[in-house]
Amino acid sequence: MNGKPLALLLAGTAPFLCLTNCKSREESAKKELKDSGYDLTPEAFFRAAESDDVKALDKLIANGIAADTKNADGDTALHAAAGAGMKKSASFLLDRKIPVDVTGAEGRTPLMVAVMRGTPEMVRYLISQKADPQKKDGQGYKPLMLAVREGRADMIGELAPYDREKLDDALLAASLEGKASVIDALTNYGASIYARMDDGRTPLMLAAQNGQIEAVDMLLEIGANRFSMDDEGRIAADIAREAGHEELALRLSEVPRKDEFALEEPADLGAEMLAKVVEKRAEPTNPESVKSKGLPSGTPVAGQGGGAAGTPPDEAAPAMLDGVVLESPEAGKNPPADAAKSPVVMRAYRQTDLPLRVESVKGEVATMRFSGGGVKEVPQGEAIPGTRLKVIRVQHRMRDLKDEGGATEVSVVEVEDTANGRKRELISGVESTAHDPLALVEDGQGRHFVARAGQKFRGADGTEYVVTAVRPNQMVIENRSKGEVITVPLRGPRG
Known part of the structure; x- marks a missing residue:
């Protein structure tokens, strides 16, 4: 051995042996991946995530694909798994330290992608892993609003408990966009059909304004009042007509029945x-x-x-x-x-809501505006035409307006339901209602x-x-x- 120690000779061959063995292992891994339908590329990594193929993900990472690899859009494989509803892939990637709220295309997190394209089970799983349902994407949408925009009624139940303060806003948006199934789901989980925009428009008015017939039908089915008025005294039929939806306006503009003026307990x-x-x-x-x-x-x-x-x-x-x-x-x-x-x-x-409101009081005469148009003057002691209500007292009163920091004079009309004897005060500037x-x-x-x-x-x-x-x-x-x-x-x- 020319006097050289065996250890020294072997040391000289170590790089060669490693190169040979490593290359052999790499070739073996490539073949195994190819037999499974994958190649050693980022595209294959994303495809494995979307297929819930954890073995392939493990082999791809072991052979050089980074767990946090992003595609051309900026999404990670966790986004892909979330969108496909693949829980095993998501769990595998989270275990590899991919942040649960990692942002991708348009600033969206895996939770947001799951809301838009995935399954309720995946949304539930990501939230259990501390995904933040309050985060906003690059356009300012939270997961709940993304569910509204995409018409994902099945996601509402998963997200409602984490965004209760925005359920009414979500309902207004769903009504404007005509998402009938989302409207139904939102009201099931706590959104109120009595929600209003700053100008007094209700969900029904917004649906009518955009000609959203299916949404209008859904809102009426769950109790929306077609005679509620906005701040300008318009009802849903008026708003539909102004927007050019004449057929829908006709469906909404029936004359109120007498029993729709009933005072209730x-x-x-x-x-x-x-x-x-x-x-x-x-x-x-x-x-x-x-x-x-x-x-x-x-x-x-x-x-x-x-x-x-x-x-x-x-x-x-x-x-x-x-x-x-x-x-x-x-x-x-x-x-x-x-x-x-x-x-x-x-x-x-x-x-x-009653299909009328108090406009003003002068002397012993009340001026009443009716839903759908029309103003009538009704003297104290007389019946309000077309209703079962009778004006029994009119007066002016000072009313404390806490939101405006002071008091103002209002017109008050006390009415009696002649069918059941119940009495109620109606006040100008306030929606007239049939009960507390x-x-x-x-x-x-x-x-x-x-x-x-x-x-x-x-x-x-x-x-x-x-x-x-x-x-x-x-x-x-x-x-x-x-x-x-x-x-x-x-x-x-x-x-």
Whole structure:
């Protein structure tokens, strides 16, 4: 061996042996990948991610493809997996330290791509991995608004709990764009059909303005009032006509029936509100495939001041409001998940607009504007033409406007429903409604109650609460012993 140590001779051959062995392994890996339908390219890496082929992803990374490789659009393989709904690929890539909120094309995260093209399961998985549902893409869209824009009604239930404050905005956008299935889903999870733009336009008005017939039909089906007026006194039919949608305007401009001027009480509306909630919960994922039947006949409804339906008032259970109490077939079966944070959860809101409003009062004469056009002067003591209402008193009054930092004089018209004797004050500058704002609420045992401002109730632990406000998208209650104010958001039947 010419006097050279064996170790030195072997050391000299090491690079050659490594080169040979490494090349052999690389060729073997290429062949194995080729046999699996892949080549050693970034394109193949993305294709493996979209196919949930974790073995191929592992081999491609082991042979030099970087886990954070981006395509020509700027997306990562995690974006590709998210869009294809491939959970195993997503998990594999997250384990390789790809950030869950890595941005790609148009500033979108994998969650956003999943919302637009993936599956609800993938959205749920990414959120469980701390993906941020509040992030905005390069155009300022959050995941919820992307779901609206893309018409992904199946995504609403996954995103609603993380963006409750924007559900009404999402509903207004869905109405403007005519996304009927999204409208239905949003209202199921807590968006309010009583939402308004700054100029008073409702979701129905926005759908009518853009000629969105399917959206108009959906909104009417779930309770939108075609006689609600915007700040200019226009109803949906007027707005549709102005936009050139004459046929739609005709469908919306029927003359109000006399019973649409009825003054109502919670006892009239509680069972109806509950029936709609139960019906929505009973519907399958695709609401078009099966029509549920709502409440079975004979579902008991208690009167004012009682306990649970069928029990005397002195046997009322905890968390019982001192108004209308309802029992549903599902009572006790599905208590709200966050009942510990609040003694009740708001499930529905009800506001019935009357097809008229007070314009002014002069002497003993009230000037009333009717939905769809027309102004009439009605003297005190006379019936309002075409309605079942009678003007029994007119006056001026100072009204405190907290939002505007002062008081102003308003016209007040007290009317009586001649069919049932109920009375109500209608005020200029304020939407005329047939009853006080109402909320359907659910307690920790899954029982349902009707609430309005001023009502008192006790929680399961005996704590006293009072309802201080009921609004289209939230109810405000006060813990009387602590003076603590709690805002209870509208969550909808499925929210």
